[in-house]
Amino acid sequence: MPHTITRPTLPLVAATALVGAVLALGTPDPADAAVPDTIPLKITNNSGRGPVYVYDLGTQLSTGRQGWADANGTFHAWPAGGNPPTPAPDASMAGPAPGQSTTIRIPKFSGRIYFSYGQKLDFRLTTGGLVQPAVQNPSDPNRNILFNWSEYTLNDGGLWLNSTQVDMFSAPYAVGVQRADGSVSSTGHLKSGGYTGFFNALRAQPGGWGNLIQTRSDGTVLRALSPLYGVETGALPANVMADYVGRVWQKYSTSTLTVTPFADQPNTRYFGRVSGNVMNFTDSSGRLVTSFQKPDADSVFGCHKLLDAPxxxxxxxxxxxxxxxxxxxxxxxNPNQPDTSAANFYRDAVTNQYARAVHAQMADGKAYAFAFDDVGHQESLVNDGSPRQAYLTLDPLS
Incomplete structure (x- = not known):
């Protein structure tokens, strides 16, 4: 079944100029060195596993066409698909052997760098384009393959490259960028023992959170699904967030929730009060600007539906x-949101325990554990306006 990202993480947002992300990132200085058509991506295999297969899939920014890039950064458009979906051309590239590195070139793209261990991924094409792996579906052909992906945008403004756990937590990796001055910024590494520690934390969490873990028939742990897919598949109860949402609704029936969404616009504030089944927001003049129905767990974990963000x-x-x-x-x-102090996060007994466990095991505390984890700059992102080189490091599964 076709899969699309519930919400783009920041690199993809950068390409679409989503309000807020643009304000946070700023406008590139025209005086900056021009970003070349391709830049090198150095992939290092510290996982101890192989063979590794690598894919660079996405949308060509100059044309809007979907396709893949080869190791030289040359774009190839997907051919027409079918219904039922037809096999896609083999877009795989040989990844590095254990302990080795290999370098490919990535073009101006908004897309994903997939990597898989042991066997190639199975990609299909429909009449609407590429079918992304959707392992929450038991019949997905990639269900028993150990794989993961990073998301990136390279455009005239620079590079945005992130590690992501929005859909699932699986084979660990880190991302990095070398700046024009030669310095390197990186993020995404787990703490020592963090891979096993994450799964142990989910198993120990009551309420069905361990049901998010998917294993192969031989017992190999493959991944943990995000709680969004946990709710959708029944692995998590549909009312898993109901108690917390109910308490929020009760609190703001008699008090005001103040939202200041832009860090650089402290005077742009909105005021929320609950009336019945609706939370109404007004601006500083008292004008009603938008309303939200009481959200369910699906809406909360997916940041969509009743919490849609146009x-x-x-x-x-x-x-x-x-x-x-x-x-x-x-x-x-905290009635003043966003609360950007990580020390205050996940303190309630009813919370996104998956996101809590992900962040707890990251070496720098940063992750994309849900769609808008970039609020308060908690995301695992590297960005530079004049990138010399990008990095993808495949880390041990331990």
């Missing part, structure tokens, strides 16, 4: 802030 200047930024507050369970302890 690409606008008001509802989208408010929804992003609410989504972060629900997932991190900060809405009851």
């Amino acid at each position: 690409n606008d200047a008001v509802r989208g930024p408010i929804s992003r802030t609410l989504c972060a507050g629900y997932n991190r369970s900060t809405l009851l302890t």
